Amino acid sequence: MNIQKVKTEILKIASYNPRKDLKEKDPEYQKIKNSIQEFGYISPIIINNDMTVISGHQRLKVLKDMGITEIECIIVSLSKDKEKLLSIALNKISGEWDYQKLEILLNELSKNEIDLSITGFDEKEINKIIKETEETINENVEVDLLDFSDEKFKCQCPKCRLFIRFG
Template structure:
């Protein structure tokens, strides 16, 4: 795989992209914190196959250039990959016990948890949930009725109830 740095204005969003970009702010925050770690995948004409949200986030951040991978895919492969990339990620499950360990470790090391991509309400749920019996729940199954205890971020002082 070869990654090129391309002028952002050369990229063309796919007009029939079936996925709506609702996390532009979160992705922009991620790019700002960690840099551009995943290239935008484009076809030979620089039409975006995968990475529409990264593209929008980069524009929001005022980036002039972005990393891209030019994929050698047929039109049908590009269409299928565009759908599969989003669908496969959507079907993932969290191992909440391991997620709890990772979040606790990040918190103990005074790093901002908001950089994980979870918003404050989600973090509140995750940090206070009894996770041992719920390690196969989908993301959308976290609810406030399972909350207990409280934790405080040592860096920013935010208290999670």
């Protein structure tokens, strides 16, 4: 992997870029901008040897609009077909969320009065995650083992009232 500083003005947009061109008013544009402002430029744009962007078109647009004139890029040498496959894969492939863990993290961070919109989730999405996780937790009620002690569980199930014969 080759990482080099490159002037943003010489980077070319791939004609095959499958992502929509973001506008400053778009929520995704603002999420990318907020992330860069908060954390810096930490996810380098991937380009080929002729300076065509393979992955990172939206970040590049935001960086240019922010007045950034030079960035570190990862330069790869791939066939045109492999470049296109990589472009799609990097934009599509992602893991699934463990919503209970995500909800715990979001709650933990919100207690520290941190702006959670920096995560890329908006307030509506965060509230939905928390609500759905709480509903799932409420549905998963644990059984109290005391309900099944010898004293209470002689001939009838205390939960469903089913009579049971022993022996």
